[in-house]
Amino acid sequence: MELNNFRDPKLIKEIIAELSNWQKPIKLMEVCGSHTMAIGHWGIRKLLPKTIKLLSGPGCPVCVTPQSIIDAVLQLEDVTIVTFGDLMRVPGSSSSLAEAKSQGRDIQLVYSPLDALKFAETKETVFVAIGFETTIPGIAQTILEAKKKNLENFSILSSLKTIPPALKALLQSQDIKIDGFILPGHVSVIIGKKAFSALPRKYGIGGVITGFEPLDIFIGIKTLTDQISENIPQIQNKYSRVVKDEGNITAQNIIKKVFVTCDTEWRGLGEIKNSGLKLGDEYQQFDAFQKYQISLKPTKEPEGCRCADVLKGKAIPPECKLFGNLCTPTNPIGPCMVSGEGSCAAYYKYES
Amino acid sequence: MCLAIPAKLIEKKGEIGIVDLGGVNKEISLAFVPQIKEGEWVLLHTGFALEIISEKEAQETIELLQAAYGIK
Numbered sequence: 001m002e003l004n005n006f007r008d009p010k011l012i013k014e015i016i017a018e019l020s021n022w023q024k025p026i027k028l029m030e031v032c033g034s035h036t037m038a039i040g041h042w043g044i045r046k047l048l049p050k051t052i053k054l055l056s057g058p059g060c061p062v063c064v065t066p067q068s069i070i071d072a073v074l075q076l077e078d079v080t081i082v083t084f085g086d087l088m089r090v091p092g093s094s095s096s097l098a099e100a101k102s103q104g105r106d107i108q109l110v111y112s113p114l115d116a117l118k119f120a121e122t123k124e125t126v127f128v129a130i131g132f133e134t135t136i137p138g139i140a141q142t143i144l145e146a147k148k149k150n151l152e153n154f155s156i157l158s159s160l161k162t163i164p165p166a167l168k169a170l171l172q173s174q175d176i177k178i179d180g181f182i183l184p185g186h187v188s189v190i191i192g193k194k195a196f197s198a199l200p201r202k203y204g205i206g207g208v209i210t211g212f213e214p215l216d217i218f219i220g221i222k223t224l225t226d227q228i229s230e231n232i233p234q235i236q237n238k239y240s241r242v243v244k245d246e247g248n249i250t251a252q253n254i255i256k257k258v259f260v261t262c263d264t265e266w267r268g269l270g271e272i273k274n275s276g277l278k279l280g281d282e283y284q285q286f287d288a289f290q291k292y293q294i295s296l297k298p299t300k301e302p303e304g305c306r307c308a309d310v311l312k313g314k315a316i317p318p319e320c321k322l323f324g325n326l327c328t329p330t331n332p333i334g335p336c337m338v339s340g341e342g343s344c345a346a347y348y349k350y351e352s
Numbered sequence: 353m354c355l356a357i358p359a360k361l362i363e364k365k366g367e368i369g370i371v372d373l374g375g376v377n378k379e380i381s382l383a384f385v386p387q388i389k390e391g392e393w394v395l396l397h398t399g400f401a402l403e404i405i406s407e408k409e410a411q412e413t414i415e416l417l418q419a420a421y422g423i424k
């Protein structure tokens with residue numbers, strides 16, 4: 001498969017040349033950690049005129065996982081805790097999963113949620129489920145497998161989140177004026193274009209679904225500037241090589257079978273209505289919240305950390321006083337520096 | 353975390369597929385792409401094929417751009 005075309009310097013130069021004439025100051029927000037990293041990696045900010053600002057939104061599942069989830073996981077005793085590696089170093093109120101593991105707690109990392117099931121064959125196992133729509137179908141499928149195998153030792157602690165409600169909440173809060181969204185490509189593979197239709201209809205803001213190669217990102221930005229100059233906000237799919245307009249219906253059906261929506265807390269954004277997923281009635285036996293009677297306790301953000309503003313696009317990482325001196329990737333204070341896909345980590349690596 | 357990578361499906365055994373990841377074979381779930389055929393490319397994430405990658409769409413995107421900018 002010839003995907004190198006999406007790095008074609010000739011095409012990229014043409015688009016950059018067109019964008020260089022852009023006059024009106026605009027702010028475009030990307031809401032996917034992989035876009036944040038790609039923009040940093042390819043040095044895209046430096047290739048844009050000063051009038052086009054790129055902001056990062058709440059696009060990194062690790063960064064928006066509240067500390068209370070980490071605290072709750074650490075309260076669980078005598079169980080095998082299984083999760084994705086990204087979550088390990090996120091500080092809870094007092095400790096992180098990585099610290100707990102170094103002190104001997106049974107914490108296992110997996111690449112696929114399906115791998116969590118094998119631990120449950122011998123021991124009580126709790127899978128800490130974080131992620132957006134990209135990751136959710138795999139976790140739903142894992143629950144179906146657990147049910148098929150009748151695994152009594154398995155449950156999940158769900159902090160799963162869905163993107164469209166978060167974007168609406170951002171627009172409703174009117175903390176910041178956004179002129180267009182660079183929409184998350186791999187979330188869109190699952191939910192399709194329709195899932196974002198309220199953005200132009202209700203809020204008059206357009207969005208473009210795009211991929212992660214440099215040409216993809218420039219196409220995305222160009223598409224949004226075209227929408228803005230013609231004043232026709234809409235959702236456009238420029239990642240048609242993998243995103244179908246209707247999304248992946250098979251995966252959507254599996255999600256619907258297993259999960260129902262619930263309100264959930266986003267780190268930095270607070271509670272957002274209907275933005276979370278919990279297990280539906282038929283799958284309650286796999287709900288760790290029920291099984292272990294867990295209730296989440298309020299937490300305080302680390303002193304001075306501006307992750308909340310960074311996640312809303314209200315501040316860029318260097319505007320945080322801790323950035324680069326007290327808070328670095330080897331010694332992170334907030335979640336935006338912990339995750340490789342967090343805005344602070346991306347700025348630290350590529351722009352400072 | 354939503355990182356997903358392209359991989360070629362070399363074998364299909366019901367809901368299980370084998371992909372070639374740069375010379376290494378890996379077993380993945382095809383639960384979301386039951387219609388897939390061997391030889392097609394998938395977008396792989398946490399052990400699941402999220403979608404089939406359309407070579408035709410990829411080519412068309414590039415050709416449209418090349419035409420728009422008069423490049424060949």
Ligand code: SF4
Nearest residue numbers: 306307320327334344
């Ligand atoms: S630099 Fe560190 S402390 Fe400051 S906002 Fe980012 S993660 Fe939080």
